[in-house]
Amino acid sequence: MRILIAGGGLSGLSLAAHLAARTEPLGPITVVDDDGGRPIAQAGWASWSDRPGLLDTAVSRTFDRFRVHAGGRERIVDLGAYRYRFVRGDDFAAAVTRMTSRHGGVTFHSGQISEIRPAGEGAEVLVDGEAMYADWVFDSVLGPEPPRADAWLTFRGWHVRTAAPAFDPAIPTFFDFRTSQRRAASFLYVLPRGPQEALVEHTSFAPARTRGVAEVKAQRDALGEYVSEVLGLRECTVGREESGSLPLSTHPVDRGRGPVLAIGTKAGMVKASTGYAFERIQTDSAAIARSLALRGHPFDLPKPPHRYRVFDAALLDVITRDPAQLERIFAALFDRSSAEPVLRFLDETSSVVQEGRLLSGLPPSLYRAVARRHR
Ligand SMILES: Cc1cc2nc3c(=O)[nH]c(=O)nc-3n(C[C@H](O)[C@H](O)[C@H](O)COP(=O)(O)OP(=O)(O)OC[C@H]3O[C@@H](n4cnc5c(N)ncnc54)[C@H](O)[C@@H]3O)c2cc1C
Incomplete structure (x- = not known):
């Protein structure tokens, strides 16, 4: 099985590393990137996590609490089981290189992608005008039609x-x-x-x-x-x-088109209420690699419950109508000694009971927005 990853940014390199980490033979993997725009060495991502990750060696700074200032009040909030971490682009690229060179079957190709089209059982990717064939293409470059931004x-x-x-x-x-x-x-x-x-x-x-x-x-x-x-x-x-x-955007992305699966930002990995994508991309990369290795296709991916989209949409609705509400909502959410319940909710791994407890103190405007979504 030949795999082509379109784009060697955060999602493309994360997926290459997760595929390389699988013990099952997955066939040759080619990552194509035009080295343009924003060089990865200049990038950097902050995120929070409560578990060890495949690319943890790239983490350069770790924090166990953070400061919040809202509603005229400052507090230092403990992160509980979570750690807030920062990964520099060059450290990230180096960690991926270490992982993929151990695997031996990953090639990095420099070139500009102009089209991805179906061909036979797989797809052809036009790189600097030349067609490259793959059975599976993971696309962080062209993607499907982007959903409406909220x-x-x-x-x-x-x-x-x-x-x-x-x-x-x-x-x-x-x-x-x-x-x-x-x-x-x-x-x-x-x-x-x-x-x-x-x-x-x-x-x-x-x-x-x-x-x-x-x-x-x-x-x-x-x-x-x-x-x-x-x-x-x-x-x-x-x-x-x-x-x-x-x-x-809180609207779902139709990310799979035959042998092509969108990844990263193009797959809607940016969480609409926070703008963070790093951890979501790691989780998604691991799930894609697992599905490919165990099922022979990359589509056996977990679907987060719909209620998180409703909350994100309600939040964006409220704060774009009345900007002052964001401070009120954040002040209420973080009015606790540990941020763990909030981070778990933002990670979309909280239970309904935990959410009930967390959201009960929030301003009524948010509930009205949720109700509007259900009309
Ligand atoms: C400035 C900025 C800061 C961010 N900070 C954070 C953060 O701190 N924490 C967090 O969780 N999220 C952050 N995000 C959100 C998200 O994590 C990043 O946007 C992330 O880089 C998305 O990964 P990606 O693979 O989808 O896109 P990218 O990382 O942008 O990768 C796309 C790759 O495709 C290549 N490419 C583009 N067009 C072509 C083409 N035609 N042919 C070949 N290659 C091409 C590009 O050169 C690039 O390498 C940030 C976003 C931005 C814009």
Whole structure:
């Protein structure tokens, strides 16, 4: 069985590693990437996890609590069984290279993909105009028609360095609402690298009509104000700036088309209420590899219960209509000594009873939005 992975970013490389880790013979695997856009060495992903993972050697920073600031109150929240982790793109690529070189059957091919089309029992991928055949194609590049976006997550971050120690290297700030909510539901996020270095990021949930086009000046003003007024950093330099815009959709993606299966962002792996995808992509890669190895096809994948989509849709509905609600909802959700129940819910692994307990203290606007979804 010949396997081609279209795109060697987070999902393509994760899948290559998970396939290479299987003990069953799966045939040759080719990863095709155009090395363009955003080099993986410059990427980095934060995520939370409560279990060991295949690519844990790539984790460079681990935290067991985080700071939240909402409703005029700051608290340090323990993560319980979870750890918040950061993986640098270059460490991730190196971990995947180690895993796939042990396997021996994985090839990396540089080229631009323009089309993926059915051919015989499998599919042909056009790479720089040349057709490459595979029995199974995993596509993180072209994908099916994207579903309608319910909202956009827009963010802009500054890599800040200070003259004197200013950050607690053991505690990231998961969210801090001390910024304007006038344009969109927004918060600041701080990921420390050390006492004098951190990524400070402004994040907004923008309505669908914005199409993810951020107001750059407003983002920079908010960052500047947070750094100088809220954090009170006087002597600091801003190094690299990074920004992005992610469509958030609660609509399911029809990811399988014959021998082609969409993966990563194209498969709807970005969680609509958080914008996080790293752990979901790891879980999905493991499930695809298991299905391929045990069933001979990649479609035996778990389907998360529908109620999580309803919650995500209700949340986006509420906060894009009334941005101030996000702070109220987050303040209520994280008003506990451990974030574990919230993270379990966001991971879509909580029980209905746990969810009942978790959601009972949330603002009524959220329930009204859930009711609207069921009309
Ligand atoms: C700036 C940013 C920061 C993010 N941070 C986080 C985070 O901290 N935590 C988290 O959980 N999620 C994060 N996400 C969301 C998500 O995890 C990432 O977008 C993730 O990279 C998605 O993986 P992917 O494989 O779908 O896409 P990518 O990682 O973008 O991979 C796609 C690959 O395909 C290649 N490619 C594209 N077009 C072609 C073509 N025509 N031919 C050949 N190759 C092609 C690209 O070069 C790329 O290597 C972030 C997203 C962005 C945009």
